[in-house]
Amino acid sequence: MVNWNNLDTLASFQTLTNVKEVDLKAAMTGESGADRVKRYSVPMAAGMAFNYAAKKVDDDVLEALAKLAEEAQLAEKYKELYNGAVINTGEKRLVLHQLTRGQLGEKVVADGVDKREFYVEQQKKFSEFAEKVHAGEIVNAAGEKFTTVVQIGIGGSDLGPRAMYLALENWAKKNDTLKMEAKFISNVDPDDAAAVLNSVDVAHSIFVLVSKSGTTLETLTNESFVKDALKNAGLDPAKHMIAVTSETSPLAKSADYLAAFFMDDYIGGRFSSTSAVGGAVLSLAFGPDVFAQFLEGAAEEDKLSMNENILENPEMLDALIGVYERNILGYQATAVLPYSQALSRFPAHLQQLDMESNGKSVNRFGEPVNYVTGPVIFGEPGTNGQHSFYQLLHQGTNIVPLQFVGFKNSQIGTDVVIEDSTSQQKLCANVAAQIVAFACGKEDENSNKNFEGGRPSSIIIGDQLDPKALGALLAHFENKIMFQGFLWNVNSFDQEGVQLGKVLAKRVLAHDTDGALKEYSDLLNI
Template sequence: MINWNNLDTLNAYKKLLSLKGQVNLSQALSASRVKEYQTPMAAGLAYNYAAKEVNEQILSVLAELSAEQQLIEKYQALLDGEVINTGENRKVLHQLSRGQAGKDVFFQGKNLRDFYAGEQKKIADFAASVHSGKIVGSKGDRFASVVQIGIGGSDLGPRAMYLALEQWAQASGKKKMEARFISNVDPDDAVAVASSVELAKTLFILVSKSGTTQETLANELFVKDLLKKAGLDPSKHMIAVTSETSPLANNPGYLASFYMDDFIGGRYSSCSAVGGAVLSLAFGPETFAAFLDGAHAADKSALESDIRKNPALLDALIGVYERNVLGYPSTAILPYSQALSRFPAHLQQADMESNGKQVNRRGEAVRYATGPVIFGEPGTNGQHSFFQLLHQGTDIVPLQFIGFQESQAGADVVVEGSTSQKKLCANLSAQIVAFACGKQDTNPNKNFPGGRPSSLIWGKKLTPEALGALLAHFENKIMFQGFVWNLNSFDQEGVQLGKVLTKKVLSGDMDPALKAYAEIFGL
């Protein structure tokens, strides 16, 4: 039997509180610790936590916390199709879209494993027809570009994944089409994207589960108007990714429709048709399949009960210790890889929309901190931006570094005795030690206190399999932390109020304060 208990009722949590401050990073960090405090991940990646403020005793109690809160059992229940999203009374099945381990999941007589696999096959066949020239634009032109129209999870994840693989695909001869993304309802976004492609050779993907998303439909109409003005038939240049019950389903206004359902939230949808359509068109179905394989391998490793062999679980538990025992309010995601330039933005939504909650699964107020603020930028740019605060500011911000031994492009140049890639990795290595150990100086402006904890996820090269494993690692970390905090990590009521008030502004039904702000913009 699974029990859904608040964190502050657990015996292991009370033990953790007594262990605060046991580890002095500047003294603890050593070569042997760097080698010992590391666990393998899927797809050849590794998770290193040597620069975290944990020791054997703390890790032992974290293992007790995992067992007491039944984290693996809850994950298995999710995989088996139990209703985990209590706020919306839904299953949570994004792992199923990449071939989850475990039994088949049914809903209203439909085998959902077969449904997701079938949509992937339909997308693969469609992409092959586009690449071969069997499907062409309204003037007979072969498609050279694809533009995804979506917002939130329909944009952030797929955009981050596309950018992460674009250089790899170019170097590997796998790039089939250029991809662009329109998300902001600001017309400047759509104009900028549309002007960067040749409309006659461009296929647009409209992504809206409900088929009624305000910003997405506004951008769709904007694009359709541009197509018509260019003498093109929009129905020959658009496909839809939606639910089977939406007005976009089986609509003659689209070349094809591909389906998702309510069991996969937007921020977890990169492995579904939401990410599958654009990634399969841009890089080929086999590349998307490899991406799913990496994610599936990470999902399987997340079932390991030994926290030292389960990187997503270990990362989650250390994060809970930092948030609830050490009191750190933020976490910085720092990929030393330009390919992952939008990965922190995706994780902002994935984490903060999931665990930015103040009530538990039963709607009761919790009395402890929950999800941290997530932010980040790629290195080395971040070093010349906000690292000043991270090194010498009054708040301690835990850091999650990501790095690779090799670049995706393979092209490099030797400058002052080393390549650019070696310089990148040297900077990453230096930052970890600088944050942990600091530097004593008689000049207060040059004194670095150290004691800034970090982890490192690293691998040889960012490939589709590695990217899938990296994505699933963080999705599973977020899930485990939500379980620890006894939250429903799979609804997002916090985004709804603004939508309601926006409709009031546009309809003219406003209270005085709202009207005063609207009048600033002439509404």
């Protein structure tokens, strides 16, 4: 039987508070540091590895974390999730994003439908549609092939798919699989839509409208913006638009779209990159085979998340260390630092994925919790970040745990040699140096040049960022966040915190305001 208990009621958590804190600077210095780098590593899918040698853990901490995982029933709760239990207690829903990439356990039937078959059917539909577009079987009014795909969405309908596209764009160019350029419109700010529309040839563009309900205000506003642009160009919008929505939305069977592909309420927006939300645009951009490789990497990582041994489960271990840092060591934020320009928007995606999931102050039963939950997530790609906010990370008053991501080889495969090393070697040298600099620091009589060290980090290392590696990377963080939600006993799958502002915005637009809301509305000339 699975029990859902608050973190601070678990005996193993109380034990963890009494485990001696690791002196990271001492642990990472000399041969002991070299030994840790070799030992403290867990294999991931796609040939990657999660290395946590520079975290404040040792065998005693790891033993305590293993007991916490066992008492919190993390493996059992994951099994409940993929077998179709009602994990989203706030909205009384199943949580099924893993089913978009594979069947981990029992058949899941909801609303009288085998959900795995449903997701596979949708994947087949948007794959066949993409192939027809690429083959010139679906063309514009002039009989010409479409060359650009533009996704219209916001939040999870934008951040994940946009980050995944940018992550694979150069790889696809190098491997001759870039079928169509992709653009994204998300912000209701008209300058966003205008900038995108001015950068594309609308006559040769397909627009993907993503809205589960078919009523998302920002998305429908941007759809109108796009439709006006198409009409002004003498084009029929219905010949240029497809919808990704639910079967019950007003968009599902509308004649205003070339085709409609379906998602459901069991996949939250921030977890939807492996559903039709990401699948339609990524299949159009790169081809269905590339999207299938992306799903394969995610599925392989999901299987690793089933392991009860935390030393063989990179997601569960990452989650446990993160909770240790947050709830025992008292660290308030986590920086995500990919040393890959292709992952430039990956930290932004993780901001939503993590902070929208675990930014909660009540437990699964609506009761206030007496401990901190989700950290603040931020980040930028290296080496850019080094010349930006790393000053605070190295010498600021707050210690911020770091999650590096690095790859041995670039996506493009070509490089230049300057001062006896390539650009890729310089990139990798920087990430190696930063890990040791943060952990070990540097003593100096000049206090301005003194580095205390003791600043923890982990790194996910891979050979090259390709579709399979990207899928594994995405699943790693999705599952890490899920395990942390289980530990904190919060519902990681609703997002009531985004609703209040929407309600008040509608009041402003209806001129139903008073007090401060009216004054701010007047200041903005609404």
